Amino acid sequence: MLEITNLRASVEGNEILHGIDLTINEGEVHAIMGPNGSGKSTLAQVLAGHEAYEVDEESRVTFLGEDLLDMPAEERARLGLFLAFQYPVEIPGISNAYFLQAAMNEIRVGRGLEELDAMDFKKLLNEKMDLINVPRTFADRAVNHGFSGGEKKRNEILQLAVLEPRLAILDETDSGLDIDALKIVADGVNKLRSPHRGFIIVTHYQRLLNYIVPDYVHVLYQGKLVKSGRKELALELEEKGYDWLRQEQEALAATG
Amino acid sequence: MTTLDVSLEQAKAQYLADLGKLPSNGAPNWLNQIHATGAARFRQTPLPNSRMEEWRQTNIGPIVNTPYRSLVAPTAHGLGRKDIERSFYGAGAWTELVFVDGYYAPDLSLTPELPTGVFAGALADGIEGTGLSVVETHLNRYLAERNAFTSLNSAFIQDGALVRIGRNAVVEHPIHVLFVTSKRPPDAAAHIRNLIVLETGSQARVLTSYVSLTDDSNYLNNVVEEVVLGPNSQLHYYKLVEEGAAGNHLGTTEIVQDRDSRLHSFVMSMTGKIVRNQVCVKLDGDGASAQLVGLYLNDGERLIDNPLSITHVKPNCYSRIMYKGILDGNSHAVYAGKVYVHQEAQKTDSNQLTQNLMLSDNATIHAKPQLEIYADDVKCTHGATIGSPPAPIVFYFQSRGIDEAKARAMLTYGFAEEVVSEIDISELSERLGEYVYQKYSP
Numbered sequence: 001m002l003e004i005t006n007l008r009a010s011v012e013g014n015e016i017l018h019g020i021d022l023t024i025n026e027g028e029v030h031a032i033m034g035p036n037g038s039g040k041s042t043l044a045q046v047l048a049g050h051e052a053y054e055v056d057e058e059s060r061v062t063f064l065g066e067d068l069l070d071m072p073a074e075e076r077a078r079l080g081l082f083l084a085f086q087y088p089v090e091i092p093g094i095s096n097a098y099f100l101q102a103a104m105n106e107i108r109v110g111r112g113l114e115e116l117d118a119m120d121f122k123k124l125l126n127e128k129m130d131l132i133n134v135p136r137t138f139a140d141r142a143v144n145h146g147f148s149g150g151e152k153k154r155n156e157i158l159q160l161a162v163l164e165p166r167l168a169i170l171d172e173t174d175s176g177l178d179i180d181a182l183k184i185v186a187d188g189v190n191k192l193r194s195p196h197r198g199f200i201i202v203t204h205y206q207r208l209l210n211y212i213v214p215d216y217v218h219v220l221y222q223g224k225l226v227k228s229g230r231k232e233l234a235l236e237l238e239e240k241g242y243d244w245l246r247q248e249q250e251a252l253a254a255t256g
Numbered sequence: 257m258t259t260l261d262v263s264l265e266q267a268k269a270q271y272l273a274d275l276g277k278l279p280s281n282g283a284p285n286w287l288n289q290i291h292a293t294g295a296a297r298f299r300q301t302p303l304p305n306s307r308m309e310e311w312r313q314t315n316i317g318p319i320v321n322t323p324y325r326s327l328v329a330p331t332a333h334g335l336g337r338k339d340i341e342r343s344f345y346g347a348g349a350w351t352e353l354v355f356v357d358g359y360y361a362p363d364l365s366l367t368p369e370l371p372t373g374v375f376a377g378a379l380a381d382g383i384e385g386t387g388l389s390v391v392e393t394h395l396n397r398y399l400a401e402r403n404a405f406t407s408l409n410s411a412f413i414q415d416g417a418l419v420r421i422g423r424n425a426v427v428e429h430p431i432h433v434l435f436v437t438s439k440r441p442p443d444a445a446a447h448i449r450n451l452i453v454l455e456t457g458s459q460a461r462v463l464t465s466y467v468s469l470t471d472d473s474n475y476l477n478n479v480v481e482e483v484v485l486g487p488n489s490q491l492h493y494y495k496l497v498e499e500g501a502a503g504n505h506l507g508t509t510e511i512v513q514d515r516d517s518r519l520h521s522f523v524m525s526m527t528g529k530i531v532r533n534q535v536c537v538k539l540d541g542d543g544a545s546a547q548l549v550g551l552y553l554n555d556g557e558r559l560i561d562n563p564l565s566i567t568h569v570k571p572n573c574y575s576r577i578m579y580k581g582i583l584d585g586n587s588h589a590v591y592a593g594k595v596y597v598h599q600e601a602q603k604t605d606s607n608q609l610t611q612n613l614m615l616s617d618n619a620t621i622h623a624k625p626q627l628e629i630y631a632d633d634v635k636c637t638h639g640a641t642i643g644s645p646p647a648p649i650v651f652y653f654q655s656r657g658i659d660e661a662k663a664r665a666m667l668t669y670g671f672a673e674e675v676v677s678e679i680d681i682s683e684l685s686e687r688l689g690e691y692v693y694q695k696y697s698p
Contacts, residue, residue: 051651072659073651074653074654074656074657074659076655077656078657089648091670092670093669093671093672093674093677094667094669098666102658102662103656103657106658106659106662142670159656
């Protein structure tokens, strides 16, 4: 469903992603790991359509057969792409319910469906809140405003549950969470796994992958995917740390 | 003399000439005295101009240069409730006092029965001795010498709203006072005087709103109100300014609070060419609290001025200011909030914040929060923010399928909703939320 070919992206003239190739099929969960500064969040933001990044003309990304890079962020979302933010913004004055109803209806209209009215939406929102175990009080609270770190991440998962994207990118959703909050978030994600939905889980730590078991693990290092494998690769990284990777890359560079 | 001075003198002469046309018969002595003092002060006080510090950022030249004709008697308005029904909120249950061009219109008003000790009606009726000494006791006792227009207002006192909530009375439904500008003669000024008195332990919600049936007429509503909160009383005070596109509004609300009284004020400026809503609060008893919340929506070539002052005279009082502006077009707005803390006012707790959302590069806001503290054991904060929605927030919307134009509209609504949702009358907060939503929808 997603094909990334030679993705190069820069910000203010500095190239951060140096040519990424990655294919994700329906129902697959891919973890992207890597040390700080390797470009993990850049990859997530570029896919979501953040305008601060300049993408090389040669780069290609297709999503559900469409050219993703030509689309503004909102059209990508309407097509079925979702980014769970590393740092969700606070929006005082706008309730979660109002925000999500607006988002959902934009997406529904984009897909040629009828808008949901307030009654039907409320019913759906209640179901989703129950499904992923967030208190119903979330509905009337302003989006992320005054939320704890853990609540913000759970709120991202609630949005994921409501908007039902085809591909969800989770950008360091585990960072800063204690083990209980991590389990709740992972549990929510697991409930949303489906044969028709792909996931990209961007993370610095292997810990999350004990709870969300990926099909594939990729290592992003200095803007390139330098290693790919099955879930065992995550354990290996956890054991050896990123330094091992660094040494290996340096050795490669020396011989190459 | 400069050209400015000449036109100022002409405007002033017109006001003074009209003062001579006030019906002189029958007014009680104490009122004659208030009129005379007001007129004398008006003669001595220069009209506001940009050389005065308080008016430096607030150019009301179009008002002071217009020789407005002051209305001195009611005229037949020919209106029915239908003509003004969109300006009501109460669905029949509220007291609704309607004034047309400054004079009470009983035929347009709704006056359901109120609890014993509660009066809501025309100031003129209060003056003429309905057995209420409340007017004589309170009228013009609290107004500080603010400017020439407040003195002028005192000189012209004839009518306006009189609300008196007797000792321990609790009024269930809001009392709505609606001031309608009809197709009055061109260049006409109405001098409106309101008096709201809450006696010990009483509780009420009072809404004053100003609407116009004409967008073409250059008129002036010169409004002064005195609001008195007795010990342990509680007032929710609302003011909505929806003047006509060519209409002007100069308002001064003078509030005095006795011990343990609680004020929640919400002032919203929606339309009108030049709109000034001055609110001055004096916390004159231990343990009183005042919250001033405001929302000003500015656009086009309009001018909105919000001069606020809260004076902490006694200890253990609480005050809070939260004023928000949404600024568009070539409009100009001023926020000037001043909190004074007297030496005796120890344990004062005060915070002041103004937030301004810029929707246009050509709009201006002059925000000036100030603190003046003479006590040494107080907690006081003040702040101001000015800006447009940050890009990361807009991107967040986009990543959820909502395009930039809609995101900005929703953010503008949310910005306003934060204060609109503080209104404790649901009919009102819903209508105003809807108004803001419609206004900024793409």
